[in-house]
Amino acid sequence: MSTRxxxxxxxxxxxxxVTVVLILAAWIMVTALELVPEYVIPAPAAVxxxxxxxxxxxxxxxxxxxxxxxxxxxGIGVLVAVAVVVxxxxxxxxxxxxxxxxxxxxxxxxxxxxxxxxxxxxYGIAPKVVVVALLCFFPVALNLLAGVRDVDAxxxxxxxxxxxxxRALFWRVRLPFAAPRGFAGLRVSVTFAPVAxxxxxxxxxxxxxxxxxxxxxxxxxxxxxxxxxxxxTLMSSLLLAAVTVLERLVCPWNTAPAGKAHP
Amino acid sequence: xxxxxxxxxxxxxxxERPAVDSxxxxxxxxxxxxxxxxxxxxxxLGYAYPGTRHRVVADLDLTVPAGxxxxxxxxxxxxxxxxxxxxxxxxxxxxGTAAVLGDRRPEQRLASCALMPQGDSLxxxxxxxxxxxxxxxxQGASRRDARAAAHAMLDRxxxxxxxxxxxxxxxxxxxxxxxxxxxxLARKPVLLADEPLAALDAITRAEVQQxxxxxxxxxxxxTGPSAxxxxxxxxxxxxxxxxxxxxxxxxxxxxxxxARPEPAAPARITATxxxxxxxxxxxxxxxxxxxxxxxxxxxxxxxxxxxxxxxxGEVA
Numbered sequence: 402m403s404t405r406x407x408x409x410x411x412x413x414x415x416x417x418x419v420t421v422v423l424i425l426a427a428w429i430m431v432t433a434l435e436l437v438p439e440y441v442i443p444a445p446a447a448v449x450x451x452x453x454x455x456x457x458x459x460x461x462x463x464x465x466x467x468x469x470x471x472x473x474x475x476g477i478g479v480l481v482a483v484a485v486v487v488x489x490x491x492x493x494x495x496x497x498x499x500x501x502x503x504x505x506x507x508x509x510x511x512x513x514x515x516x517x518x519x520x521x522x523x524y525g526i527a528p529k530v531v532v533v534a535l536l537c538f539f540p541v542a543l544n545l546l547a548g549v550r551d552v553d554a555x556x557x558x559x560x561x562x563x564x565x566x567x568r569a570l571f572w573r574v575r576l577p578f579a580a581p582r583g584f585a586g587l588r589v590s591v592t593f594a595p596v597a598x599x600x601x602x603x604x605x606x607x608x609x610x611x612x613x614x615x616x617x618x619x620x621x622x623x624x625x626x627x628x629x630x631x632x633x634t635l636m637s638s639l640l641l642a643a644v645t646v647l648e649r650l651v652c653p654w655n656t657a658p659a660g661k662a663h664p
Numbered sequence: 665x666x667x668x669x670x671x672x673x674x675x676x677x678x679x680e681r682p683a684v685d686s687x688x689x690x691x692x693x694x695x696x697x698x699x700x701x702x703x704x705x706x707x708x709l710g711y712a713y714p715g716t717r718h719r720v721v722a723d724l725d726l727t728v729p730a731g732x733x734x735x736x737x738x739x740x741x742x743x744x745x746x747x748x749x750x751x752x753x754x755x756x757x758x759x760g761t762a763a764v765l766g767d768r769r770p771e772q773r774l775a776s777c778a779l780m781p782q783g784d785s786l787x788x789x790x791x792x793x794x795x796x797x798x799x800x801x802x803q804g805a806s807r808r809d810a811r812a813a814a815h816a817m818l819d820r821x822x823x824x825x826x827x828x829x830x831x832x833x834x835x836x837x838x839x840x841x842x843x844x845x846x847x848x849l850a851r852k853p854v855l856l857a858d859e860p861l862a863a864l865d866a867i868t869r870a871e872v873q874q875x876x877x878x879x880x881x882x883x884x885x886x887t888g889p890s891a892x893x894x895x896x897x898x899x900x901x902x903x904x905x906x907x908x909x910x911x912x913x914x915x916x917x918x919x920x921x922x923a924r925p926e927p928a929a930p931a932r933i934t935a936t937x938x939x940x941x942x943x944x945x946x947x948x949x950x951x952x953x954x955x956x957x958x959x960x961x962x963x964x965x966x967x968x969x970x971x972x973x974x975x976x977g978e979v980a
Contacts, residue, residue, distance in 0.1 A: 555745075555781045555782075555785075555858075556781070556785055558749065558752070558754050558779060558781070559779045559780075559781045559785050560798070560802075561754065561774060562752055562754075562774060562777055562778045562779040562850065562852070562856075563778060563779075563798055563799040563802060563846065563847070563850045564799045564802040564803045564850060565798075565799075565802045566802065569801075569802045573787070573798065573801075573802075574787065577787070577789040578789075580789075652789070654788045654789045654830055654832065
């Protein structure tokens with residue numbers, strides 16, 4: 402038990418903790434003094450109650466579904482991104498052909514694609530997974546492609562004199578070099594992935610957090626909406642933490658603190 | 665303008681140096697007669713960067729005998745690194761020819777040369793051991809065999825205790841030693857060192873220079889026809905590119921100046937001197953030697969005024 406470690410940890414987290422406490426205090430004060438109507442800003446206690454009461458039958462199952470859509474979407478998006486990068490590693494012309502397309506397609510708003518996918522794939526899980534996958538694919542693929550190409554030319558020269566074939570260069574030099582950048586892209590992806598899933602549910606669904614939101618907003622069940630927002634925020638934070646842990650496992654040489662990279 | 669770098673071209677005043685009978689160095693007669701073709705042979709070489717017509721080097725002639733140690737000095741941007749790329753078959757000459765061990769084909773030149781680049785070239789995601797083993801892994805050796813060979817090589821450069829560490833845990837000097845171990849394990853007959861110690865501070869650089877002098881000499885002498893060389897009859901040939909004049913004189917028997925005779929002209933070899941490689945006195949003694957100091961002075965003067973040929977150097 403080292404008090405120094407505790408003190409360092411306290412110094413790192415204290416400012417954020419104080420901010421949270423202050424916001425919470427302001428929230429409690431505003432609602433307790435009834436400065437705003439309850440349907441605009443519900444009391445923290447009401448939100449907590451709504452979360453706990455609705456969890457077993459409604460919010461819990463909806464969270465599970467949205468979570469599955471999010472995870473599947475991230476998984477598929479990352480798999481396709483890595484596959485594209487590997488193929489373009491073996492056939493550089495593929496990478497050169499795809500990059501402008503990738504950059505351009507990143508500009509297409511998900512808001513437009515979502516409803517179209519619902520028309521094409523129905524009200525089930527499929528269009529949500531596709532929306533999340535699309536959103537996750539681009540940052541990961543673009544960052545990896547850039548990383549694979551940015552390896553110092555003299556380093557490549559050196560490895561070529563050390564018997565490295567094109568294949569060996571890709572797997573032993575280019576891909577490991579690009580991996581931390583891929584993770585930087587993934588961090589951006591997972592932050593928005595749950596929101597993308599919820600948005601896809603907005604455009605047509607029968608379950609999920611997005612579906613619950615669509616139902617509770619017209620009914621002015623603001624406390625329930627707040628509870629859903631909290632669950633979504635937790636989901637994003639958990640995903641971000643998971644990516645950070647994964648990055649430390651996959652790229653332990655990358656000593657730059659993961660928390661510092663901006664999403 | 666041609667400079668033939670054979671051991672036989674030694675200035676008279678230097679022939680009495682103790683270095684000549686130092687046991688680590690092959691006698692000149694052996695190096696030039698036992699191996700038919702020189703290790704490196706550049707003739708009327710010219711090169712322009714792709715897409716440009718401006719010649720970086722032109723009319724460059726340079727020969728390094730097998731087992732020889734040559735240093736190329738020159739100011740920044742005069743094409744020293746390009747020269748190494750041309751030798752290694754990473755670039756092709758626009759005019760003239762480049763041959764390594766008598767072979768002009770780029771893939772054969774690449775097969776004969778190992779490059780030790782400037783700065784940090786170890787892969788940060790691999791352990792020191794796996795970095796050193798990479799050339800064997802690239803050749804299809806099993807992880808176990810490659811690591812065993814790499815471990816033996818690390819032992820020789822005094823880094824066995826650091827085998828499992830990542831490069832980031834090593835000091836700059838240790839990383840350069842690991843980079844040398846990696847290059848040696850590639851078992852190439854020609855080792856091309858591009859500013860190998862430029863990233864080190866002055867004190868560490870002096871230490872590693874001293875260490876390199878003894879370990880390169882050991883490599884050439886004890887393994888001339890064995891572990892390091894691909895062909896059993898070819899000892900390791902070293903070409904070092906540097907802007908550190910002391911380093912050039914310490915690591916080579918011959919030092920050549922690569923310079924532009926006029927400001928916009930392409931670079932070529934404009935002068936050559938004898939170096940102190942093989943003189944087994946410690947670095948500090950050599951650097952204080954009046955002959956050494958005079959040669960250093962001559963090279964520095966030539967570096968500062970490439971147009972004027974140095975009086976004491978052997979003018980090409």
